Amino acid sequence: MSWLRRSWRRLQAGPKFDLPYILDRANPAAPLSDRVEFCENLFDWIRHTGGGKTTPLARIRFLLQLLERKPEWKASSGEVIRSLFEGTTAYRLFYDMGIPHGGTFLREFFQRMIQIVLPISDDSNDLYSIMTRIFYDSDDTIWVETIPEDIWQEVLNGWIFPRALRLPVFEKALADASLALSIQAAALSLRTDFMVRSPEYGMESHPFLHLEANLAVLSAQARRDPGVRDPEEVREACDGVVKEVERARAQIRSVKAHLEETGVSVDLVYQIDRMKLYLQRILFLTGTLEAGLIRPSELRGKSVELFRTLVAGLRYDEDFAFVLKKSTGLLASKIVERTGHTGERYFTSTWKEWRHLFWAAAGGGGLTAITAMMKSFTPHSPAFLGFFFAGMNYSVSFVLMHFLGLKLATKQPSMTAAALADRLGESGTARAGSTLEQTEFVEEVARISRAQFAAVLGNIIFVIPAVVLIHFLWRGAYGGSFYSVQKAVAAVDSVSLWHSGTIVFAAWTGIVLWVSSLGAGFAENFVVYICAKDLIAGHRVLKRLLGAERAAALGESVVRNTVGVTSSVLLGFLLAGTPIFADFFGLPLDVRHVTLTTGTLTFAYLALHSGHGLVWSLLSVAVIGGLNFGVSFTFAILTALRARNANLRRAHALFRTSRRAFWSRPLFFFFPPRESAK
Numbered sequence: 001m002s003w004l005r006r007s008w009r010r011l012q013a014g015p016k017f018d019l020p021y022i023l024d025r026a027n028p029a030a031p032l033s034d035r036v037e038f039c040e041n042l043f044d045w046i047r048h049t050g051g052g053k054t055t056p057l058a059r060i061r062f063l064l065q066l067l068e069r070k071p072e073w074k075a076s077s078g079e080v081i082r083s084l085f086e087g088t089t090a091y092r093l094f095y096d097m098g099i100p101h102g103g104t105f106l107r108e109f110f111q112r113m114i115q116i117v118l119p120i121s122d123d124s125n126d127l128y129s130i131m132t133r134i135f136y137d138s139d140d141t142i143w144v145e146t147i148p149e150d151i152w153q154e155v156l157n158g159w160i161f162p163r164a165l166r167l168p169v170f171e172k173a174l175a176d177a178s179l180a181l182s183i184q185a186a187a188l189s190l191r192t193d194f195m196v197r198s199p200e201y202g203m204e205s206h207p208f209l210h211l212e213a214n215l216a217v218l219s220a221q222a223r224r225d226p227g228v229r230d231p232e233e234v235r236e237a238c239d240g241v242v243k244e245v246e247r248a249r250a251q252i253r254s255v256k257a258h259l260e261e262t263g264v265s266v267d268l269v270y271q272i273d274r275m276k277l278y279l280q281r282i283l284f285l286t287g288t289l290e291a292g293l294i295r296p297s298e299l300r301g302k303s304v305e306l307f308r309t310l311v312a313g314l315r316y317d318e319d320f321a322f323v324l325k326k327s328t329g330l331l332a333s334k335i336v337e338r339t340g341h342t343g344e345r346y347f348t349s350t351w352k353e354w355r356h357l358f359w360a361a362a363g364g365g366g367l368t369a370i371t372a373m374m375k376s377f378t379p380h381s382p383a384f385l386g387f388f389f390a391g392m393n394y395s396v397s398f399v400l401m402h403f404l405g406l407k408l409a410t411k412q413p414s415m416t417a418a419a420l421a422d423r424l425g426e427s428g429t430a431r432a433g434s435t436l437e438q439t440e441f442v443e444e445v446a447r448i449s450r451a452q453f454a455a456v457l458g459n460i461i462f463v464i465p466a467v468v469l470i471h472f473l474w475r476g477a478y479g480g481s482f483y484s485v486q487k488a489v490a491a492v493d494s495v496s497l498w499h500s501g502t503i504v505f506a507a508w509t510g511i512v513l514w515v516s517s518l519g520a521g522f523a524e525n526f527v528v529y530i531c532a533k534d535l536i537a538g539h540r541v542l543k544r545l546l547g548a549e550r551a552a553a554l555g556e557s558v559v560r561n562t563v564g565v566t567s568s569v570l571l572g573f574l575l576a577g578t579p580i581f582a583d584f585f586g587l588p589l590d591v592r593h594v595t596l597t598t599g600t601l602t603f604a605y606l607a608l609h610s611g612h613g614l615v616w617s618l619l620s621v622a623v624i625g626g627l628n629f630g631v632s633f634t635f636a637i638l639t640a641l642r643a644r645n646a647n648l649r650r651a652h653a654l655f656r657t658s659r660r661a662f663w664s665r666p667l668f669f670f671f672p673p674r675e676s677a678k
Helices: 002-013 019-024 032-047 056-069 071-086 091-096 105-117 127-134 140-146 149-160 168-189 207-223 231-262 266-294 296-318 320-346 351-375 383-404 409-424 435-478 485-493 502-529 532-537 540-546 548-584 594-608 614-643 648-664
Strands: none
Touching: 019 032, 019 056, 019 071, 032 056, 032 071, 032 127, 056 071, 056 140, 056 149, 071 127, 071 149, 091 127, 091 168, 127 296, 140 296, 149 296, 168 207, 168 231, 168 266, 207 231, 207 266, 231 266, 266 296, 351 383, 351 435, 351 594, 383 548, 409 435, 409 594, 409 614, 435 594, 435 614, 435 648, 485 594, 502 532, 502 548, 502 614, 532 548, 540 548, 594 614
């Protein structure tokens, strides 16, 4: 959303002017709004690169050269800029810029949306508002970082602050903002969900509380007259701040380590990110304050460092994607990790594993035949009843598969992709990019593809005879085919590659499969986060009804089966809900699931007593299967790679190596090697 904010601010900024026109209108006695407008116009001129013909740094150098030739412009413009520092309040600038203060992620999100569209007051003497008006472009962070030290020296010493750089009002603002941030951080660190995940830090040694105490001392010294200020006490307080910040960071690391075991909450991760930003800002503020109070020779350098930090904070204030990634990155990683643990079950290295998966998928195919049969009894009205019946039909079938140890091939790609990304996430290993890594990765891909092939083969081969059996049992009981001729023709036409939306529907089904796997990972993370295992095992009523051992076993079972059950129920109701909700919005959208489609087509051709168009139907089944697997796997692997912070170039190179290996040894990717037959 940063482009929206940038466009809106550019619209508010008004027209661009030539540099002499801008400098000639620098008036230190003008109203505040005019002086701010002067700075806006000046920085608009600096950032305007003329389509890449120049750079902001080159334009700054030109500006300084021009000011040397025009002393009157140099004096008046420098005084205008200096007046903004001397006649404004800076507390909010130090406390707010680049720092999230929303109580929750959603509140922070909506606050940013409001800030985008609301105009900024022209008469505000708040330096935060002025800075936001001047540095409205997210690219400002980039060119401000490129300004070298010699240019900063010339800008500060020769232009804006030719005399001593000391602003007492800034010292108080630095102290107040540091203390306020420490109080905010201490409040967050005393939350129950934070404290229980760092039990080694008691109240008597709590780093955030000690940090607040040191900053209170520093704030008191900043308010004293320089003649009675105690430099030694200032130095000790600043050293204490640095020490307690390091201890506070260690406590945060401890909490994050516990999150690896106890599940992740978006809210807690968001609060941790807030605390880390608070600590980082406190270090910058206290470093600048210390230089201003007792080390004046370092003040200019510290001020430049703080200025860069504040301008960089504008990116955080306007970049929604940055906030979203910071707040949900760990959660996404844990969801993918939990999904990946399930995916480990779908790897096949030996013929024994291959055969086991094949027969499990064969059972899944047989059960899918019953699901395809029950689909025919779905009521068409009311819509909710049709949705509920179809959702329950799919969900019960998939849940039964889970508890019976049967496999549905299309549920595998998202799980195996997450497990495969686990390997790619280790980009820092010594063997990264080596021949050994390439060989190991090709073997991993081969294990996955064999499992996929075994599962598809088992599903499709056994769904057909199961449907045939149902057909003949129905004929024996009712004297006719399970499908009518009209329904059979409609079923065949519905999967036509050229006369229906089969390709789009099959791709959408792949997305549905991926979403169901993400939901399952989220659900397992949730039950781990709330300590469901311990809650169930220690529940008084359950212990009384089942006994302590069975209650504990039930808790373990809930955690163990959360992914399987949740993914089954989600997949079932997403498949059932797609056509109904699409119809509600007038969208021509449906689902095409390879195993269910195979069962439906088998019912149809048994009713037609003809093989006309069978080749095209088989081709449709192949396309549906490819899209189900391909889309689901692609979305899952991209999500997993980003959650793992994997090197995408490295991943692309490894997949390219696997593709070459496939063309040289295709059977290796479908069947285990002979030496694994035992």
